[in-house]
Amino acid sequence: MPQPRMRGIGTDRALARLRGCIAEDDVTIIGLYGPEGVGKTTRLKKLNNDFVGSGGGDFDSVIYVDVARCSNDARKIQEAIGERLGLRARDDELEQQIRRCLNHTSFLLILDDVREFVDYEELGVPCDGGRCARHRSRPHRRKIVVATPFDYVCAHMLAEETIEVEGLGREEAWKLFAENVGRDAMGADAEVHALAEAVVRNCGGVPGKLIEYARALAGKRSVTEWKRVMWEKRMSSSSGDSVDIIDVIY
Incomplete structure (x- = not known):
């Protein structure tokens, strides 16, 4: 890997x-x-x-x-x-x-x-x-x-x-997320791109979270796939470890 x-x-x-x-x-x-x-x-x-x-x-x-x-x-x-x-x-x-x-x-x-x-x-x-x-x-x-x-x-x-130790700034966070999820995946659909922005925002600049979510979403190109992954991570994570799924999806 x-x-x-x-x-x-x-x-x-x-x-x-x-x-x-x-x-x-x-x-x-x-x-x-x-x-x-x-x-x-x-x-x-x-x-x-x-x-x-x-x-x-x-x-x-x-x-x-x-x-x-x-x-x-x-x-x-x-x-x-x-x-x-x-x-x-x-x-x-x-x-x-x-x-x-x-x-x-x-x-x-x-x-x-x-x-x-x-x-x-x-x-x-x-x-x-x-x-x-x-x-x-x-x-x-x-x-x-x-x-x-x-x-x-x-x-x-x-x-x-x-x-x-503070989180990354907005531009740095976006760059780290994009490098790990793949820019092609985010550019496939405008709504996917909007979801990506919401995920980055909700990760609060924490590199570990950004990479975790990016790698889970890598290769996913449809809105349905992105939302499914977000729900799966929400269900498998403790309350303090997941991003605000409601804000991301809605």
Whole structure:
């Protein structure tokens, strides 16, 4: 199956600001929030790969953890951190081993898809009063990035700076949708074109949704087919995951 086209995603102002916060001396914990599918993970993986590809940059360790995949379980998150650090400790020693390792190194910890509070201390990440403990020789090279769909989680995770990942602008959203659905399909019928405009509008600029709907509609040329696909997606999706079908169809 061909990969969806996501030209330009991950190279925008949000990523630039995130890099800026990481470079700042007085910011330790950074929150990144936005709706599902808006591209938070894409940006974080690019950030992680850039640092890893450059040998870590200013950090001795760069640690990326998909917290949702760990079911927000502290033990599983510890195991993921320990694996990235090359630790082979017993379960009852892992927290201490992580703490001992991070106490003597500079690190960038990226916690992706955090849905609820995670205790840094329980993970073994050295923190003091909401600010990570700092290494004497390199006092500003310890950073935590927390990505979440919810802005309040940034506060719970003690973020000192928060960055909202916004959806694409109208023209960018239309271009992304058109590239994935196929311009021939949208040009086949004026009413199909009108439906396409409504779908793009209702996706709110969220790249994940735009691509999801575009790929479901690709190859469909009639109004009947488009409406059928929209109803099918409405029935198979949770209420928060589908576009406003009534607005699209009527």
